[in-house]
Amino acid sequence: MGRLIGYMANRRDRLGDVLDEEHEAIAPPPDFKPDAWGIGFYQGGEVLHKKRPKLGDGPINWENVARGVQSDAVLIHFRQATVGDFRADNTHPFRMRSWLFAHNGTIHGFDAIRPRLIESLPDFLQRAIRGSTDSEHAFAILLSFLHDSAQLDRPDADPKAVLGAIRSTVALLDRYCAEVGAPEPTLNLMLTNGREMYALRRGGHLFYAARSTTPVKASGAFRYVLLCSDGEKVPAGFSELEASSILVVDRNLDVTIQAL
Numbered sequence: 001m002g003r004l005i006g007y008m009a010n011r012r013d014r015l016g017d018v019l020d021e022e023h024e025a026i027a028p029p030p031d032f033k034p035d036a037w038g039i040g041f042y043q044g045g046e047v048l049h050k051k052r053p054k055l056g057d058g059p060i061n062w063e064n065v066a067r068g069v070q071s072d073a074v075l076i077h078f079r080q081a082t083v084g085d086f087r088a089d090n091t092h093p094f095r096m097r098s099w100l101f102a103h104n105g106t107i108h109g110f111d112a113i114r115p116r117l118i119e120s121l122p123d124f125l126q127r128a129i130r131g132s133t134d135s136e137h138a139f140a141i142l143l144s145f146l147h148d149s150a151q152l153d154r155p156d157a158d159p160k161a162v163l164g165a166i167r168s169t170v171a172l173l174d175r176y177c178a179e180v181g182a183p184e185p186t187l188n189l190m191l192t193n194g195r196e197m198y199a200l201r202r203g204g205h206l207f208y209a210a211r212s213t214t215p216v217k218a219s220g221a222f223r224y225v226l227l228c229s230d231g232e233k234v235p236a237g238f239s240e241l242e243a244s245s246i247l248v249v250d251r252n253l254d255v256t257i258q259a260l
Contacts, residue, residue, distance in 0.1 A: 003028045004092075004104045005076040006190045006227035008197050008249050010220075012043075015074060016066045018224060023062065025209075025235030026228045028078060037078045040093035040100040041071035042194040047098055051091040073194045077102040089131035094139045096128060097153060101142065103189040104229050105203045107134035107173060109182025116176055117141060134185075142169045142191065157193055159248060163258055166191070166200055166246060170260065188229040197227070197249040199241065202260065204230035207238040208247060210255055225249045 005026055007015065019026070038051040065076060077092035092102035107113070117137050118126055125140045125147070143152060145165035151157040166189075173185050186203025199206060206229040213222040226238075227247070234240050241247050244260040 003078040004102050004188065004190060004229045006197055006199055007074040007224060008253060009072045009224035010253060011222055012070045012072045014222060015069055015071060018226065019062055019066050022226055025238060036091045037065060038091045038093055039065055039069065039074065039076045040095060041069050041074045043071050047095055047100065049093060049095055051088045073192050073197065075100050075102045075190055075192060090133045092135060094136050096143055098193045099143065099191065101139040101189065101191050103135035103138060103187065105186030105188050107138060107177065107185040109177050109180045110134040112180040113176040122147065138169060138173065141172060142166065145169060156195065159196060162198060163246060166198060167260060170202065190227065195251050199227050199247040200260065201241045201243055201245055205232065206241040207234055208241060209238045223253050225253055225255060
């Protein structure tokens, strides 16, 4: 489990400001002790991430998380491990080509269904799995559906195909879990290719806010969309995504919501 944050904006230089301004809404509760944190982002035409796979007992250093990151599409994950040990390969977000993925939740019965998950993947995705988490395996399954629909390497992936890949991933995981007598998986997840962002609520809570500041001179308004999972209480100025829904943020920062 943990805390998952998604961010898309029309400027690359304001992430630190937003994390500071929205800190009260997105920060985990004081008793939350993450095992690790990671941030994935797009900068200079590359998909990058930095990770801290094992933390001490002190508070989260938000300034350190965002330091040096100039990006308009970002995923941040604070991990409380349920599956997998403490190493960088098990620390979210996970990256594959232009895609970033992070997950809150648990695939119940994962040890029992893992061989079938791996067998269902094309060879290149089997080889790409580096860690032992249920989350990375779910990402690989999602990528396989994107590959099947010829979207994996498209700069402008078809949103309908991406939504279809998310739905197919959930359906496959549900079926495999049911076949071993495990509860359905909890799947709050976020996926982005740097141009669009997709967020599924299935299990915990997920909140979102679309903000626009007053225009400054000729530069226009600063706009961003901020997503946060989990937490029990809707932060001020945020809306709660309904259960079993997928939120889509497009390149114009317009938000639409689809049923799972």
